[in-house]
Amino acid sequence: LNPEKLRQVEANLSHNLTPNFVVQVSGYYIIVSDAIAGVSVSEPSNSIIPGAQILAYAQFQNFGNRNIFGSELRADYQINFNRTNMKFWGNYSWVDGREDLPAGGTGPLGLVARNKVKGGTTIRYMEKYFITPKFEWIDQTSQFASSGMNKTPSYALFNLHAGADNLYKGLTPFIDIRNLTDERYFNTTALRGAFEATPQDPRKIVVGLIYKY
Numbered sequence: 001l002n003p004e005k006l007r008q009v010e011a012n013l014s015h016n017l018t019p020n021f022v023v024q025v026s027g028y029y030i031i032v033s034d035a036i037a038g039v040s041v042s043e044p045s046n047s048i049i050p051g052a053q054i055l056a057y058a059q060f061q062n063f064g065n066r067n068i069f070g071s072e073l074r075a076d077y078q079i080n081f082n083r084t085n086m087k088f089w090g091n092y093s094w095v096d097g098r099e100d101l102p103a104g105g106t107g108p109l110g111l112v113a114r115n116k117v118k119g120g121t122t123i124r125y126m127e128k129y130f131i132t133p134k135f136e137w138i139d140q141t142s143q144f145a146s147s148g149m150n151k152t153p154s155y156a157l158f159n160l161h162a163g164a165d166n167l168y169k170g171l172t173p174f175i176d177i178r179n180l181t182d183e184r185y186f187n188t189t190a191l192r193g194a195f196e197a198t199p200q201d202p203r204k205i206v207v208g209l210i211y212k213y
Contacts, residue, residue, distance in 0.1 A: 002062050005033040024074045030097075032066040039063070039102045064100025068109060083126050090119035108142075111188055113154075115139040131162040141188045143196045152197045155185035172210040179203045 010028040017023060038060050045054045071094055078087040093116045097109035120134030137156045158181050163174030179202060186197035 001036065001060060002034045004036055004062075007031045007033075020079060021077045022075070024076075025071070027071040028069065030066075030068040032068065034062045035064055035066045035099065036060050037063055037102060061102065063102040066097060066099040066109065068095065068097040070095035070097075085124045085127075087122045088119075089121075090117075092117050110142050113139040113141045128166065129164050132160070134159045134161075143188055150196050152186050152188045155183055157181075157183060157185070166212070170212045172212070174208055174210065176206040176208070177203070 008028060008030045010026065012024065012026040014022065014024045038058055040056065040058050042056045045057065046052075072091065073093075074089070074091045076087070076089045078085065080086075094114060095109070095112055096114060097112075098106050099109050101107050116136070116138055118134070118136040120132060122130060122132045124130045135156065135158050138154060140154045141152045143150045143152070157179055160177040160180050161174065163172055165172050167173060179200075182203040184202070185200050187200055188197055
């Protein structure tokens with residue numbers, strides 16, 4: 001198995017519409033040589049386990065090239081009032097491309113979500129108390145190009161992080177809630193012909209205490 005080789009061209013533009021409002025846009029083109037992908041092999045093998053014959057197995061292989069192109073738009077804005085600071089941010093990204101297929105030929109780029117939207121805000125009061133609600137929406141993802149009918153559904157997640165900096169003698173309590181709405185969602189797997197999607201964590205709540213000395 002050879003390492004992948006990557007060549008990339010990227011352009012970025014950032015503009016301050018106001019001192020508190022920044023917009024950034026970027027675009028890129030990537031060529032991946034000796035691309036690696038997981039494939040299912042149906043040929044019997046006697047070399048994987050001594051003394052045993054494996055009729056079918058999965059492995060990673062170099063199979064060709066990928067051409068990837070995409071763009072990203074981001075906006076950041078903040079305001080201050082009554083000892084309160086509020087920062088807002090939003091991000092949209094798009095990606096597409098073509099790739100060589102292990103079975104031959106080319107097809108649309110697989111194992112990626114074409115569209116993603118992320119955003120959130122951080123609210124701080126008295127430079128001590130903070131709360132950060134965040135969201136992300138991930139577009140549907142095909143398992144790989146030659147399996148266009150099999151796609152992992154899109155999903156939206158809401159997360160929340162809150163706490164109080166140095167609340168008492170260096171102690172910072174916090175709470176972190178991921179998947180606030182307890183969404184049932186899946187991620188696409190990398191092995192072709194194996195499990196097409198894996199279930200992800202339900203609502204997860206972490207309560208902690210950070211001590212600085």
